[in-house]
Amino acid sequence: MRVVDFLRGKVPFLAILFMATGFMAFLLRLLGQSPFSIMYIAAVMLLGGLLSLLPEFLTKRRYYGELKSIMENLDKKFLLSEIIERPDFVEGQLLYDTLGDAGKSMNDEIAGYKNAYKEYREFIELWVHEIKTPIAGAKLIGENAQNAPALEELDRIEFFVEQALYYARSNAVENDYIIKPALLSDMVGDVLKNNAKYLIANRISVRTSALDLRVFTDVKWVSFIIRQIVDNAVKYGGNTIEFFGESRGNSVALFIKDDGQGIPGHEADKVFEKGFTGSNGRIQGHSTGLGLYLCRKLCHKLGLGLSLESTPGEGTTLKIVFPINEL
Amino acid sequence: MIVEDDATIRKELKILLEKYKYSVITTNDFEDVVGFALAENPHLILLDINLPCYDGYYICRELRKHSKIPIIVVTSRNSDTDELMSLNLGADHFVTKPYNTQILLAKIESLLERAYDAGTGKTLRYGDLALDIGKSVVSFKGESRELTKNELRILQILFESPGDIVSRDDIMNALWQTDAFVDDNTLTVNMSRIRKKLAEIGAGDALKTKRGLGYSL
Structure with a gap:
């Protein structure tokens, strides 16, 4: 004054x-x-x-x-x-x-909204757990009837249900994570095994190399992130997906490289934004603009780096960086 | 033994496991699961967590007081705390719904092998053709050939359901579950190597190809 x-x-x-x-x-x-x-x-x-x-x-x-x-x-x-x-x-x-x-x-007012939001999140979590039982039942029926197309559809349903669950949880990562030492190969292997049917049916070739690297992170969340990236690779025309690790000083990086249609340069920064579907998304028609947004958000919460490089027509490489703090 | 309150899953899981030559008992009375399990004394229990009366955690803890039966917890809750809790209470494995049946079967098999030493020296037979899993060798009337890991796995799948046609996708899926992420071309190479080895020991016509469908013994 x-x-x-x-x-x-x-x-x-x-x-x-x-x-x-x-x-x-x-x-x-x-x-x-x-x-x-x-x-x-x-x-x-x-x-x-x-x-x-x-x-x-x-x-x-x-x-x-x-x-x-x-x-x-x-x-x-x-x-x-x-x-x-x-x-x-x-x-x-x-x-x-x-x-x-x-x-x-x-x-x-804020407390009211917080409460409503929490209740909604809890409802989603409960709902997801409820719906998993009938999905599991349907999958077993499909398995016994050897109905491969139905099983594939069920896998897709499961994927989206899972996405809803992780989206609901993504604002409260701190409530549900356990940092453990894990090998890149275990996390990648986990994703590949769980999605084997989908990848095989889409005739995807998978190569893995130099994944024998140890990182400290939460396996469940990272597996979810890898799964989203793999799903994108398949959705946007990849025939080969390559996984490889690289250790450099105080960090370990996991590269996921596909040979799909790639992303135009001016869109590369925007793909992590919520709701951004881009020209590829418009051509493909079932892009939600949610996958990579969730990936970046979760990486941020877990303290991981996530970046992307792409050449249109040649493919896209996603890089997840795990910091190594040996305590 | 399957402890699961959802009737569809119970029925279909039973069908699936019986297809893989396991004998299965189930119950729809959840008042005294522990007593029933101890009386029946199965080789392995698949235990759901969300059950009427008592939850799976309670049952798991009670069973562990009396028995070392291998227990696989199967649940739709997939938070880390649930997994930790199950393992702390003495469960051997934790599988989340909806499960990948290949993974479930693999876990059942490995757990049974570990608990009852069933796997060592196991030999599968089809006519005069014998597959020694432990040594990774296929033999026919005295002649034998060593197999690579993938070749062994492929033959094992075919031996496990003799006469049935197994599709290429199913074979690939099974290989993927053992960390061998083969593609179409690699599988073709593997199949022709197997065919060659079988021919060398005089069993060339044992492996049949059904064009567009898959393979069978």
Whole structure:
């Protein structure tokens, strides 16, 4: 708070002060006082009037200065009213009380949404677990009847159900993950085995090399990410998918390379955005714009790097980087 | 023995396992699963977690107090805590629904082998043709040839359902489950090597090709 700004708010007071001083000087002049003594008395009065503003100015400057710096350093700014102190001057108190009420109602509102969101997430998780039983039943029926096309469709259903589950969970990764040492080959192998039917039916050749590298991560989430990437590779015309690892100093990278149609350069940055389907997605027609978005989000939460390189017509390479912190 | 409250899964799983020559018992009374299991004393239990009356965790813990029966927990919950809990309570494996039946069968087989030493020295026969799994050797009337890992696995699949036509995709799927991610061309090479080895020991016509369908013994 600057002196000028403060004084600007005190214009009526200052005007009255000056007018009263002027009037008094006029009266004193009529009473025949000497100009020197009139000026002296007027100066004392003006100074006294201005000095009386000083304590108020100092109090307010301290209080609002503090308020501003707290606000700037606050992570969740809407919690301001719970952190500041109640001031000892009356306008400040009024403002403080109002702000407190507004904050409270805001918190109630947020708590309401949090609750609703949590309930919804729990419902999705429960629903996914419920639906897995009939899917498992249907798959067994298909298996016994040796109905390969039906089984393939069921695998697709399972894939999408799984995606819904992981999407619901993706905002609360911290509630459900366990960091363990794992081999790249185990995670890749897991995905390939679980999706063997789908990949074989699509005549995909798989090559793996240099996957004997150890990383520290959560196997379940990473397997999900790899699965999304593999699904994309198949969806966008890959015939060969190559997995290889690379160790460099304090990180291990897993490369997943396909020979599909690739992604045009100007779209390469956007594929990780939610809902982005791109020109390939429009041509293919069943792109949801969800897979890679989820991958990036989960990688971010797990502290992994995820990047993409692509040459249109030649294929796409996804790279997942695992930092290695040997404790 | 299958402990599962969903009737469809129970029935279909039974059919599947019986196809692979396992004898299967089931129950739809979940009041005293532990007592029933101990009385029947099966070689292996497939245990669901979500059950009426008592949940699978409880049953698992109770069974472990009395018996070392191999237990595979089968569940639709797939959080890490569930897996940890099952394994802590003494389950041997944890499989999530909907399961890949190849993986389930592989786990059953390996668990049975480990628990009852059934796998060592196992030899499969089809007529005069014999497949020694332990030594990875195929023999016919005194002549024999060594097999590679993939060749052994392919022949094992064919021996396990003699006379049935097994499709190329099914063979590939089975190979993938053993970390051999072969493609079409590799499989063709493998098949012709097997055919050559069989011919060398005089059993060239044992392996039949059904064009467009697959192979059979």
